[in-house]
Structures are given as structure tokens and as C-alpha cells.
Amino acid sequence: MTTTPVMSPVPATDRTTGRAERRAAAARTKLSSPAASVIAIVIAVLWTVPTLGLLVTSFRPELAIRRSGWWTSVTDPQFTLDNYNEVLYGGTNFASLFVNSLVITLPAVVIPITLALLAAYAFAWINFRGRNILFVAVFALQVVPIQVTLIPLLSLYVDTGLNGSFWTIWLSHSIFALPLAVFLLHNFMKDIPASLVEAARVDGAGHVRIFFQVLLPLLTPAIAAFGVFQFLWVWNDLLVALTFAGGAPDVVPLTVRVAELAGTRGSDWFLLAAGAFVSMVLPLLVFLGLQRYFVRGLLAGSVKG
Amino acid sequence: MQWFLEATTTGHKLALMVVAILLFAAVMAAILFAVDRPKRVPNWLVAGGFVGPTLILLLIGLVYPALTTVRGSFYDRDGSEFVGLDNYVTVFTQDNFQTVLRNTVLWVVLVPLLTTALGLVYAYLVDRTRFEGLAKALIFLPMAISMVGAGVIWKFVYEYRPDQPGVNQIGLANQLLVLFGLEPQQFLLNGPSNTFYLIAVMIWIQAGFAMTVLSAAIKSIPDEIVEAARLDGVGGVQMFRYVTVPSIRPALIVVLTTVAIVSLKAFDVVRTMTGGQFGTNVVANEFYAQSFRQFNVGLGAALAVLLFVLVIPIIAYNVRQLRLSEEIR
Known part of the structure; x- marks a missing residue:
């Protein structure tokens, strides 16, 4: 562990904040291990991109939705409110x-x-x-x-x-x-x-x-x-x-x-x-x-x- | 009377809603007013005013229907003739029900285990990091989405286009396959793997719940324990295996059992994504199909009772474990 424990006698409140800091520091070292960060990021992406994909799709013209994936909106942005108008x-x-x-x-x-x-x-x-x-x-x-x-x-x-x-x-x-x-x-x-x-x-x-x-x-x-x-x-x-x-x-x-x-x-x-x-x-x-x-x-x- | 039963315009519907709430409030106020006399009123009468409405509704809406359904499961398709255990025999012996039962077992075993594992690892990894709040909110969000909505979201991820020149994939999963030079797949059509792709959706929905409960449990581990282990030179994976996991065992069991029950009863995902076709059917969906599509009320009742019976050991285990952990304390 990179942090050294505080040995000198300190008031109780200081000691607990010191401990919290150390735990935070430990967490930082935990996540700075590349494997752990990669896992956390992969999970976060898997949990958001599907929803994002459908959200982007809901604003694309009907024809564009049929012809290309929603990720092409990055290079070829075409957006419309027609879908919402139609569905509502x-x-x-x-x-x-x-x-x-x-x-x-x-x-x-x-x-x-x-x-x-x-x-x-x-x-x-x-x-x-x-x-x-x-x-x-x-x-x-x-x-x-x-x-x-x-x-x-x-x-x-x-x-x-x-x-x-x-x-x-x-x-x-x-x-x-x-x-x-x-x-x-x-x-x-x-x-x-x-x-x-x-x-x-x-x-x-x-x-x-x-x-x-x-x-x-x-x-x-x-x-x-x-x-x-x-x-x-x-x-x-x-x-x-x-x-x-x-x-x-x-x-x-x-x-x-x-x-x-x-x-x-x-x-x-x-x-x-x-x-x-x-x-x-x-x-x-x-x-x-x-x-x-x-x-x-x-x-x-x-x-x- | 007609005004109360048939609302067709938006204004009428909203008015009906307000009237319903006011009516309910008036009835409750009348009951409370009746039992709240300054003179000595027997306690059971006051209690009756407070608990009575709830008990009456539960008797009419849960107890009586449940008993009727248990009885109905021993009768034929329109409830006219007693057939003994025939409906249950059908469920356990007919070929197409074998798939339904197998899938249900897969759901009830895989969803809780994988959801809990994922939630635990993620909660542990982001615990006390700088971006903990955001990281958790991202995983948490699917909890606000209906299972129908989640089904649509993932149906789009799995969308398939034939692999021909000039045809682009529009589903993310197949696009990734194509990027890596593989053949696009009919994820939802080809068994038996399609059941696993549906299970993945359920895990996606439930992981936020697992993570929240487990994260709170991890945070409540006393600092002294973590500190002592650290001074003993325990770190990383060992800390997770020997300190974190044993300390939160009660929370783990609660999450496992809760998710198991939810995935046993859920039919929304299957119904929205495959309609129970292509060998993906589960008991909860087949219950609906038999009861309201095939109008085989007896068989539907037997399937509902099967769900009921399957829930009981899960809850019994949960209660037993809670008792044990309380005794230790």
C-alpha cells in the first residue's frame, strides 16, 4: 500500500477522516489497476449504449433507419421529429x-x-x-x-x-x-x-x-x-x-x-x-x-x- | 353509472381520475370519522377502521382468487369437469412443455447468479472512486425502464440483416460481428442460444438493483475489519474474496432470491422479443398464452400454481437465512 498509517495521536474526528481518505486512496489504487478499470468501463458501456442507440434512432428519418446503423449519425447526422409526430x-x-x-x-x-x-x-x-x-x-x-x-x-x-x-x-x-x-x-x-x-x-x-x-x-x-x-x-x-x-x-x-x-x-x-x-x-x-x-x-x- | 365506466375523451378520463381519488378519500374519511369517537370505543373497532379496508381487499383480491385458481387447476379447460392431476401431468410430460420448463430453470438459475456477480463486481470496483455517482447511475437507469421498453431496446441491438453487398447491418450486435469478419446471426431465431440472449436482457434490467443493495452492504462493512485485514497484508482479489464477500453474505442472499423470484414471474421480455416462439418460451408466458389465448383455463391455472409453488422454497430459504444471520448477531 502506498499510504503510511498515521501513528501520531490525533483527535477522533481527524482520525476517521484520515481513515476515509486512506480508503479512498486504496480505491484509487484499486481502479488504477488497468484490468479493473477496463472491466468497469466495459460494463458501463454495455449498460448505456443500447438505450442510446434506440434514442438516436428515434430521431432519424425512416429511410435512414432502414439503410444504415444509428452509429453513422456521427459522420452523417440526419435528425427529424417526424417519428414522434407520427407515433403520438x-x-x-x-x-x-x-x-x-x-x-x-x-x-x-x-x-x-x-x-x-x-x-x-x-x-x-x-x-x-x-x-x-x-x-x-x-x-x-x-x-x-x-x-x-x-x-x-x-x-x-x-x-x-x-x-x-x-x-x-x-x-x-x-x-x-x-x-x-x-x-x-x-x-x-x-x-x-x-x-x-x-x-x-x-x-x-x-x-x-x-x-x-x-x-x-x-x-x-x-x-x-x-x-x-x-x-x-x-x-x-x-x-x-x-x-x-x-x-x-x-x-x-x-x-x-x-x-x-x-x-x-x-x-x-x-x-x-x-x-x-x-x-x-x-x-x-x-x-x-x-x-x-x-x-x-x-x-x-x-x-x- | 355510464359516466363512471366509459371515459372516452381526455378531459373525461382526467375528471374520472380526480373523482376516483376524491371518492376514495371520502370513503376513508367516513370510516375514520365513524370510529374516532371521543367516548370510549373498543380498540378492535378502531383497529377495524384502520385495517379493515386493507383486509377486505386482500381477501377479495388475493386470497379468494388464489384458492379458486388452485381449485381450477384440477378441472378441465372450461372448469366444468374434475380431471384430477391431468393438467399437471400435461405440464410435466408433454414435449413442448419440456422446453418451457427447461427455459424457466435456465432463467431462474442464470439470471440471479450472473446479475448478482455482475452487480457485486461493479459495486466493488467503483466503490469510493471519484466517479462513483455517475458510474452507478448508468447501471441503475434500466431499472426505470419497463421490461417492454428494455425488450424493444435489445431487439434493436439483435436486429439482423442478411449478409449481402450493399446491405448494412442496423443492429449493433451484428455490426460488431461483421466488423470482426464474422457472419451476422439471427440472435433471436436460432435455438437454443436465443434463450441466453433473452436472459442477457433480464440481467441488464436487474443488475442495477443488485448493485445498489450490494454497494450499500459493502459500505456498511466496519472500517476496522478492512483496516485489520489491510494491516495483515491482505489486498486486491484476496480482500474481495475473504473480507468483502463474507461480510455481505446476507445482502447477497437477499439479492439472489429477489432476482430469482422476479425472473420466475417475468414474461414481458420473452413476450416482447420472441412472443415465446423459437423455443424461448417460459412458464410465465405460457401461463398467459394458455389462459387468455388458448382459453384453456385449467391448464393456465396449473401453470400459475406451478409458479406459486416454485416461489415458496426460494422465500423459505431467504427467511431461514435471515433467521440464521440474526441468531449469529
């Missing part, structure tokens, strides 16, 4: 599908989070008989794959006359999100010091007031974390939308049509590329903007297990 307002009408995706997603995020917050509160702070058994049961329902529920749910929706409307998708996404949401938010809720809740109780606050005035403000980061998670999940979902809205053109979201285009017009890359990016732009923006919360939710959900 042409026969494929992605503009209205974008609205469908949005209309599907917002309630499918708000409803399960609200329900799960209330349930998580009860599991964490209300004493009632059978609480632990019920909580374990809800937790265990995470095991059930969505596939197992689809056909019975579909016939339930047909029987109640809801089939082919937004309600089926809102309901389904809300239900499927609940076990994980209750579990995650319960974890966050348990971390809040009991003394806060006790103090409010002594002041005579009922459960509803404690929930709204004491806990909710403290849970904002957790709500944001799960919110981003659920937003991406619903917006990007194919299975639920295909099953419950596959035959309803006024409800069907972007993912279903993009998947369909990939099957029926698999070589029309001017449409596919632009269409795929129309479906990706909002989740990418949300993700980049709220990445911090997303990582938090991910770590809370998976590492706590």
Missing part, C-alpha cells in the same frame, strides 16, 4: 395512450399508499387481539404471484360489470401492492420513537389525530420512497394492463401498445423507437428526480427482508 398523433395515437397511462397510475399509487399507511398504523400502534397473526398473514401474502389471481379476478369484474373500465386496473394494482406496502410502511412506522406517540396520547389525542398530526409528517420520506416504487411498477406494468384492459382501447396504457407494436410491426423501427421512448420518458424523469427516495425504499424493502 398518427394511427397509433400514443398521445391518448399517454393520458391512459397517467390516469391509471395516479390513483393506483395514491390508493394503496393511503390504505397501507392506515393498516400499518394499526399494526404498529393500536393494541388489538390477533394483531400479530394478522400482520404475519398480510406479510405472507407477498408470496402469492399475481398470475394466480388473474382469471378469478377477471370473472369477478365481468360479473360486477366493471370489466374494461379504469376501475378494474385501479383496484387490481391497489390490491397487489398492499402486502409489500403494509410491510414497508410498518417498518418505517416502528422506527418512530414510542415516546412521541405516548405524549400525544397523554394529551388526549385519539388514534386518528395521532396518525395525521404526529406520524404522517414524520413519514414523508417513506411515503415518497414507496410512492416512486409504486409509480414505476404501475407505469411499467404489462401483465395487469394486458389482462384487464387488453381489449379496451379507451383504457389501455402505453406498455401494452408498445408490446403489441413489437409483435405486429417489429421491423418498423421508426415507430417502435419513438413509441418506446414516449413510454419511457416520464418514468425516467421521475426516477432521476427522486432517485434518492427510490434507493431508500429499495434498501428498506430488500435488506430488512
Whole structure:
């Protein structure tokens, strides 16, 4: 190792920063080994170039896409917005599908989070008989794959006359999100010091007031974390939308049509590329903007297990 | 009623969305108002107000359908006649299902192992380097993209053009082959290698998740351990093998099992890229095809139950390992 350990007695804070620096220095030597840098760079390139390729393609004229690879844009740049114009307002009408995706997603995020917050509160702070058994049961329902529920749910929706409307998708996404949401938010809720809740109780606050005035403000980061998670999940979902809205053109979201285009017009890359990016732009923006919360939710959900 | 069920214009749809959210809020407010009396209300009633809606939805939307599907898997294609284990026998003995099962095994074994290995190596390599933030964001980005979108992105990478004079390759993979003087390939058509090209896409999607969790785990290794090992003269690959990997074992198991479950249930990639043709089908895709294309509800139910049954040992292993690691602590 190139750095020498500091032996002289130094204040504790200095010592830790010194250590951090040394670890950083060690990391630098680690990456300065050529093999390690090459591996890291190859992985980074493999993970970005495919997306970049389709993005560039989505701005190239139809004829150019057919005749040459997107990498030729470096030497022969030809760009147009025609593909987006066609895919958004042409026969494929992605503009209205974008609205469908949005209309599907917002309630499918708000409803399960609200329900799960209330349930998580009860599991964490209300004493009632059978609480632990019920909580374990809800937790265990995470095991059930969505596939197992689809056909019975579909016939339930047909029987109640809801089939082919937004309600089926809102309901389904809300239900499927609940076990994980209750579990995650319960974890966050348990971390809040009991003394806060006790103090409010002594002041005579009922459960509803404690929930709204004491806990909710403290849970904002957790709500944001799960919110981003659920937003991406619903917006990007194919299975639920295909099953419950596959035959309803006024409800069907972007993912279903993009998947369909990939099957029926698999070589029309001017449409596919632009269409795929129309479906990706909002989740990418949300993700980049709220990445911090997303990582938090991910770590809370998976590492706590 | 009609107004609530059939929204055709953008304005109507957005209005319906707002109404739905408000309606939901009103119902919840009414429930909470009802249980929140200043007088002594029994605890179970208050708890019922908070947990009740969730439990009712879970019973209607998960428990009841799951039981119905398990029952349905013992009935024939339209659910009218009891056939015992026939559907399961079909799944495990018929030739075309053999391919489906083989592919599913490949997915569930290869995707988690390779994803975790890649995520781990990358997290370790970029840990505490100057460009760590950017390097991680690049790998992370596919997580925001739908599997359908990822399928389209990679279908374009694999795109094939016949090798003739005057015809340029437009897919990156084949362009690279041509550059190195090789024949362009029909990546998605030729079995059995096409399954591996699909698996690569799933790894591409999941690596960001693996890297994030493992990177956080690596950062939480106590400085003392790393320092002590370094003073003992441990470095480079040895440090990775004997210090880093054992320290983050619980996180490794969580990542392996989570990715295994996701790849077991995912059908989007296969459906978007090959439609399950050319010997690339998997159980999750065949479930959809049998249930909603062939209308063989009994067989579809059996495949769904198969997914269910396959998930259980993975989760059981996960819970067991977590218990063990907690006992050690």
C-alpha cells in the first residue's frame, strides 16, 4: 500500500477522516489497476449504449433507419421529429395512450399508499387481539404471484360489470401492492420513537389525530420512497394492463401498445423507437428526480427482508 | 353509472381520475370519522377502521382468487369437469412443455447468479472512486425502464440483416460481428442460444438493483475489519474474496432470491422479443398464452400454481437465512 498509517495521536474526528481518505486512496489504487478499470468501463458501456442507440434512432428519418446503423449519425447526422409526430398523433395515437397511462397510475399509487399507511398504523400502534397473526398473514401474502389471481379476478369484474373500465386496473394494482406496502410502511412506522406517540396520547389525542398530526409528517420520506416504487411498477406494468384492459382501447396504457407494436410491426423501427421512448420518458424523469427516495425504499424493502 | 365506466375523451378520463381519488378519500374519511369517537370505543373497532379496508381487499383480491385458481387447476379447460392431476401431468410430460420448463430453470438459475456477480463486481470496483455517482447511475437507469421498453431496446441491438453487398447491418450486435469478419446471426431465431440472449436482457434490467443493495452492504462493512485485514497484508482479489464477500453474505442472499423470484414471474421480455416462439418460451408466458389465448383455463391455472409453488422454497430459504444471520448477531 502506498499510504503510511498515521501513528501520531490525533483527535477522533481527524482520525476517521484520515481513515476515509486512506480508503479512498486504496480505491484509487484499486481502479488504477488497468484490468479493473477496463472491466468497469466495459460494463458501463454495455449498460448505456443500447438505450442510446434506440434514442438516436428515434430521431432519424425512416429511410435512414432502414439503410444504415444509428452509429453513422456521427459522420452523417440526419435528425427529424417526424417519428414522434407520427407515433403520438398518427394511427397509433400514443398521445391518448399517454393520458391512459397517467390516469391509471395516479390513483393506483395514491390508493394503496393511503390504505397501507392506515393498516400499518394499526399494526404498529393500536393494541388489538390477533394483531400479530394478522400482520404475519398480510406479510405472507407477498408470496402469492399475481398470475394466480388473474382469471378469478377477471370473472369477478365481468360479473360486477366493471370489466374494461379504469376501475378494474385501479383496484387490481391497489390490491397487489398492499402486502409489500403494509410491510414497508410498518417498518418505517416502528422506527418512530414510542415516546412521541405516548405524549400525544397523554394529551388526549385519539388514534386518528395521532396518525395525521404526529406520524404522517414524520413519514414523508417513506411515503415518497414507496410512492416512486409504486409509480414505476404501475407505469411499467404489462401483465395487469394486458389482462384487464387488453381489449379496451379507451383504457389501455402505453406498455401494452408498445408490446403489441413489437409483435405486429417489429421491423418498423421508426415507430417502435419513438413509441418506446414516449413510454419511457416520464418514468425516467421521475426516477432521476427522486432517485434518492427510490434507493431508500429499495434498501428498506430488500435488506430488512 | 355510464359516466363512471366509459371515459372516452381526455378531459373525461382526467375528471374520472380526480373523482376516483376524491371518492376514495371520502370513503376513508367516513370510516375514520365513524370510529374516532371521543367516548370510549373498543380498540378492535378502531383497529377495524384502520385495517379493515386493507383486509377486505386482500381477501377479495388475493386470497379468494388464489384458492379458486388452485381449485381450477384440477378441472378441465372450461372448469366444468374434475380431471384430477391431468393438467399437471400435461405440464410435466408433454414435449413442448419440456422446453418451457427447461427455459424457466435456465432463467431462474442464470439470471440471479450472473446479475448478482455482475452487480457485486461493479459495486466493488467503483466503490469510493471519484466517479462513483455517475458510474452507478448508468447501471441503475434500466431499472426505470419497463421490461417492454428494455425488450424493444435489445431487439434493436439483435436486429439482423442478411449478409449481402450493399446491405448494412442496423443492429449493433451484428455490426460488431461483421466488423470482426464474422457472419451476422439471427440472435433471436436460432435455438437454443436465443434463450441466453433473452436472459442477457433480464440481467441488464436487474443488475442495477443488485448493485445498489450490494454497494450499500459493502459500505456498511466496519472500517476496522478492512483496516485489520489491510494491516495483515491482505489486498486486491484476496480482500474481495475473504473480507468483502463474507461480510455481505446476507445482502447477497437477499439479492439472489429477489432476482430469482422476479425472473420466475417475468414474461414481458420473452413476450416482447420472441412472443415465446423459437423455443424461448417460459412458464410465465405460457401461463398467459394458455389462459387468455388458448382459453384453456385449467391448464393456465396449473401453470400459475406451478409458479406459486416454485416461489415458496426460494422465500423459505431467504427467511431461514435471515433467521440464521440474526441468531449469529
